[in-house]
Structures are given as C-alpha cells and as structure tokens.
Amino acid sequence: MTGPYDEDAFRAFVLARTPALSRTAYLLTGDAHLAEDLVQTALFKAAKGWHRIEGDPEPYVRRILYTQNVSWWRQRRHVREHHLGGYDAAAATADTDLRLSLEEALARLTTKQRTVLVLRYFEDLTEVQTGAALGISAGTVKSTTRQALARLRALAPDLAEHVGDPR
Template identity: 45%
Template sequence: MDRNDSFREFVALYQQSLMRTAYLLTGDPHLAEDLLQSVLLKVLGRWPKLAHVANPQAYARKALVNHYISWRRRPARAELPSSEPPKGSYSSEESTVARLAMRQALARLPPRQRAVIVLRYYEDLTEHETAKLLNCSIGTVKSQAHHALARLRECAPELAPRSEEMEELKGTRR
C-alpha cells in the first residue's frame, strides 16, 4: 500500500466526522467544504509522519479548529442572511426551527467559544481533550464554555428546555 492509499483510507473513514465539525464551526456548508479541503491538503503534506500516529483524526481535527480560528481573523467575508431554511429533510418543523435557531446562535459566538461548544457538545470531547486540541488550559475551556453557553441562552432562549421538562429530569435523576 502506498502513501496515497493510506491517506485515501483515512479520508474515507473520517471525512464525514471532520466535515460535520467544519460545518458546525463555520455554519455554512460551502465554507465548511473549503475549510476541510484546506486542512486535508495540509494533512496530506504531513501524511508520511502522521500515517503511523495512533490517532491521525485528532491531529486533523486540531488542524481544522486552528485553521478555522486563524481563518476568522482574516478580513470578513460578506455573508448574506436568508429567510429560507436550509435545504434538506428534517424530521419535523420544530426540529428545523431548533436547528436554525442553534445555527444562528452559534454564528454569534466568537471563534474560540464556538470551537469549544462544537468540540465539547457536538464532538463529545472531554474538557481535557478540548484543552489539548485548542492548546489551552482546562480552566480556559471551562470559562469559554460557560461564557458561550450564557451567550447561547441569551441569543436563543427558545432552545433552553422548558421548566416542566427540567422538573421531570430532576425527578428521574434522583
């Protein structure tokens, strides 16, 4: 198996996961594709060294987040808001509204906070893994998550569980 074959296998295994992360970071499917393509080109250049690493996906995810954060520092691209929901099939109208509200709320977060939310709650990484990926302390991850969640509650209060649901959850966890 040559170098390109092992890289193709890597992409086949992890492309969807990395694309989901890129989409959640950028909030735009086209920007997510651009971001992922840029990162995969960088990973390909380092593939001879990475092919034997225990977890090349972690390296690619870290490169994705770092590239996204540095990308956001560049001059802003004009984004055109749309009143039309994104194309795709969702299970219900309520789910569609919730997804749109979450996407809009995520877009209002600074890049670092958005990265923490995506990694912790969408990628289900631990605080330690998130801190390692973002090259910061666990305290910074906790602080960024706290501020980001407060901002999300402020931007999209309709996404917070209703008080009746919270009472039910409290009753079942005892």
C-alpha cells in the first residue's frame, strides 16, 4: 500500500472496520462518546499516514487506538465514574444482568486497568505485546492485570466465576 494516498482503499477500510474498532474503543473507554472520539481520532491519524502503511492496515490503526487512549488517560490521571442509563433492569435477562454488572464494574476501574484488561483478554495480546502497545513494561502489565482483576472481584462478587479464582 506504499505510495500515493489511496482514498478508495481508506474509505473501504473505514466502512468495513469501524464497527469492530468502535467495539474495542468502547471497551477501552467505557463511554460511548469517548469511544466515538477515540475511533475518529485514530482514523484521522491513520488517514494522514495511510500512504506509509504496508500490508494490512488494521494493526496500524489499532495501535493508534491504543496509544491515543493511553495518551488520554495519562493526561487525565484520574478515575472517571460512568453511569449506565437507559437500561430496564426489571426486564433484564440473566445474560443482560451479567453484562450490566460487568459494565458497571469495568467503569469503576481506572482507565489504565480497563485498557490492560481489554488488550489482554478481548484483543488476546500477550503481556509483552500489551506492554509494547501501551509503552509500559511486561511487569507493569502483570501487576496492573492482577490489581484490576482483584478490583473486579471486590466490586462485583457475582462475577467471581467469570473473573477466576486468584489462587
């Protein structure tokens, strides 16, 4: 793909991959509006460097997504509480209850903790790959993962079977 900017290829990529990028961005941010901003920022940056991308552009764009999110949480350096709205808990099924419980618990993690968990367990990256994507050491990934899982266990004991036993 090296060479002049290929607008058609970029447009096709955006149309095909935005839903998947949006899901990941939502998991990273825990907020639909921030996720949308994150995807738009990543796509804008990718468009600027599109002529330099060789092969599959998705890893390049996902890396932008991760590093931009890290940049945002480094700037904020505080935990943001997100309130879930628009859900009818009385009509929720067991799966929906589980999803809501998980969303509420994830929203109460720090951005760094949530990002590490998303990369490790949703994106299925290794500790080394996660550290490289975030600009932190594999040891920091391990300790952050351990702390985040412990916090999830404490925040949502009903998720224990899904979070795993710490022993």
